[in-house]
Amino acid sequence: MNGKVRYTTTQRGACKAVHGGYMYMYTLHREVKLGASWRCELRGKCNGRMVVGGRDYVVADTETSHSFH
Numbered sequence: 001m002n003g004k005v006r007y008t009t010t011q012r013g014a015c016k017a018v019h020g021g022y023m024y025m026y027t028l029h030r031e032v033k034l035g036a037s038w039r040c041e042l043r044g045k046c047n048g049r050m051v052v053g054g055r056d057y058v059v060a061d062t063e064t065s066h067s068f069h
Contacts, residue, residue: 005056019058034059
């Protein structure tokens with residue numbers, strides 16, 4: 001499910017990515033060659049991840065891992 005990513009800010013000022021009806025938090029410890037790594041905001045319950053490349057387009061995702069939504 002490739003496509004453009006939208007961004008929003010939390011109440012504490014952290015950046016969140018919105019894509020495909022799911023919200024993602026930036027993953028600092030996961031640098032990948034394709035772009036920035038993001039994980040689903042439901043940490044501990046959901047294994048959903050995506051990689052956002054240049055021009056804010058998703059280059060890889062694990063949409064099927066959103067099993068608790």
